[in-house]
Amino acid sequence: MRLPSWLAHHLAALRALLVFTVLLGLAYPLVFVGVAKLPGISERSGNPLLIGQSFGDDPKYFQSRPSAAGDGYDPTSTAASNLGPESVIDAPDAPSLLTQVCTRSLAVGRLEGVDGSRPYCTADGVGAVLAVFHRDGLTGPVTRAVAVNGPAFLATYQGVPVEPGPADTTGAVITPIRGDAPAEPAVPADAVTASGSGLDPHISPAYAALQVARVARERGLDPERVRELISEHTDGRALGFMGEPGVNVLALNLALDGR
Structure with a gap:
């Protein structure tokens, strides 16, 4: 007996719901739980390697990118700020994304001894x-x-x-208002913007290179040795063509500590 078209459509939708529930609600999470249990993935020396963390502006460590997850790198509150390019007007208790970027850029510039100015930012680190x-x-x-x-x-x-x-x-x-800051800021974009998850342990090679002189000076190391460690802890593009290379800051700092 041929089913009415409306009923056939509903049954097809129900089958699709069941299939995707099994695939995405059960199989997908279980696969990632299994991967996290592999040796060397879940923990090393008690520190999770797949989740970023803040290093408290300690000058002997490479610094991570900002995080909007809770108070920063909180795995129970993984999230993005949900602020976009149109977030340019500050609220009394919530600076705009533009002002956050301006403020962070000046702070990174002071830490690394470079020009932290950016287009569309005032000299005081506020959105212009x-x-x-x-x-x-x-x-x-x-x-x-x-x-x-x-x-x-x-x-x-x-x-x-x-x-x-x-x-x-x-x-x-x-x-x-576009000021007189360089069109290409000395401080890379990932140094002043958070990742989508707020837990990403990677920074760009450019941001890592910016920090070499400080880390080498604070640790009394040859800058060339620090660059070698960066190279050793740089992951290539996913599948060889997706995304950009990234430096695993957490693994890099563990290596600097000799752990």
């Missing part, structure tokens, strides 16, 4: 953003400009004095 008001709404001459994230970082904008913020931005055109 104006709320620009036009005579005709979104067009026409500028009638008012406000530095929405705090003190005014420009004297004037298109002939109009820039007011300090914060201010009501209703009806304004939010305008990030």
Whole structure:
């Protein structure tokens, strides 16, 4: 007997639900639990190697990228900040992603002895953003400009004095201002942005290279030896073509400690 089409569609959907429940709800998690139990994967010297951690700005260690998981690298709160490119206006108790990036870049620059300035950041490490008001709404001459994230970082904008913020931005055109920082910052992007999981132990080779001089100096090592350790703990692209090479900071720091 031929089933009605509506019932056949529902049965097909139910079969798909059952198959994917088994594959993704049971088989997939069990495979990863099994992998985590393999020797050398779950633990080494009591330290998990697949999960990043903070090194507390200790100058003798390579520093990890920022983490939005709980208070940082909390495996029970793995998460991203969910902030994106449009997060440029600071809230009273929550800086925008732009300001977080600006602040982190200055901090990394001070730690590594390089220029931590970035485009669209003020010299104080705040997002350089104006709320620009036009005579005709979104067009026409500028009638008012406000530095929405705090003190005014420009004297004037298109002939109009820039007011300090914060201010009501209703009806304004939010305008990030490109300063005179280098187009290619000295501080790499992964040094100032968190990973999607908040637990990633890898940093870019560029960020690792930036830290060589400090780590070598603090440990009294030859910088070339530190570079060799970086090379030994650099993972290539997944399957040879996916993603970018990454340096496992946790394994690298364990190697520096001789563990």
